[in-house]
Amino acid sequence: MKIHKEGRKILFFTLLGLVAINLLLYNFNAENNTFNKIFSGVSVVLFLLILQFFRSPYRTLLLHDDLLIAPADGKVVVIEEVEEPEYFKDKRKQISIFMSPINVHVTRNPISGVVKYFKYHPGNYFVAWHPKSSTQNERTTVVVESTAGPEVLFRQIAGAMARRIVWYVKEGDEVSQGEEFGFIKFGSRVDVFVPLDTEIKVQLGQKTKGGETVIAQLKTPPPTIFG
Structure with missing residues (x-):
């Protein structure tokens, strides 16, 4: 610790x-x-x-190309199919983890790969479970092209108590699964958006540990055969 x-x-x-x-x-x-x-x-x-x-706290980090690990400690509050309007502009599966003030507030890369997109959005401070918090609260959006192939979007979202989001990544960075990509001060949530064919490995209400809990498994493309 x-x-x-x-x-x-x-x-x-x-x-x-x-x-x-x-x-x-x-x-x-x-x-x-x-x-x-x-x-x-x-x-x-x-x-x-x-x-x-x-x-x-020190964590035993899980490293695997096609498995997504929880980006934060907290509780799974959303698992649903939604329209992602900022980057993908199509339907994705969303997994949201709510972080209470008593949770560890380190946020970690859920997957290894290259940062293809990053943007900081100033905004409001609705409570983290408010439907408008994902699109109107202060937030950052990170998209990583995973080692497994598919792109994964994850978003830090400020809440009613969280008044500062810190991030350590930028476009072009190579990131490793489980490494810190930021910190949210005093409560909030992290949203993860994955392709529709992704297999979700958690349930609503489940507690997660950042860097350890497997939340989803990406469907990797079949290998290309030459000859």
């Missing part, structure tokens, strides 16, 4: 601020010792909550 780099500065300044406020209370509000003790307890709980949010 380690603390993710996205949280180190926040944790440092949070700790600094809480210590400063507690010292001021004990120096200038000494007569109200009960309040000071309660505030100290609240400060410890608050710091621990933020600390657990930025945890980054």
Whole structure:
């Protein structure tokens, strides 16, 4: 277990601020010792909550050309056939994973390949399960041409609490399955769009572990025979 780099500065300044406020209370509000003790307890709980949010546990990563692994910890909230309007502009299967504030918020590449498309969209902050969140919330869209052949689109989506999305990829990058491609601060969801002939390996309500849970299997094209 380690603390993710996205949280180190926040944790440092949070700790600094809480210590400063507690010292001021004990120096200038000494007569109200009960309040000071309660505030100290609240400060410890608050710091621990933020600390657990930025945890980054070690994972045994699964590497396989045609298997998609979960891009995030959370719960499967959508499995359906939809029209993907941004890149494919046709019907795809969508798998959505909701990340609560207590989940690990590292987001990982579900498949190995080359980034063919990337775009950041500023937007609103509807709750992550709102139908409009996929198209109107702040979000990033990444399309990877997988080693197995088919293209896979995955999208980080900000929610009501998530106010910053961080990404580490750009068009042309070669990415490896299970590696971090970003981080979403304080709750949200990740959508994955795959071809219609993809075999879904998870069920609605199932809990996922980023980098470990297999969520789908791509149908690979048959080998070309020459001669």
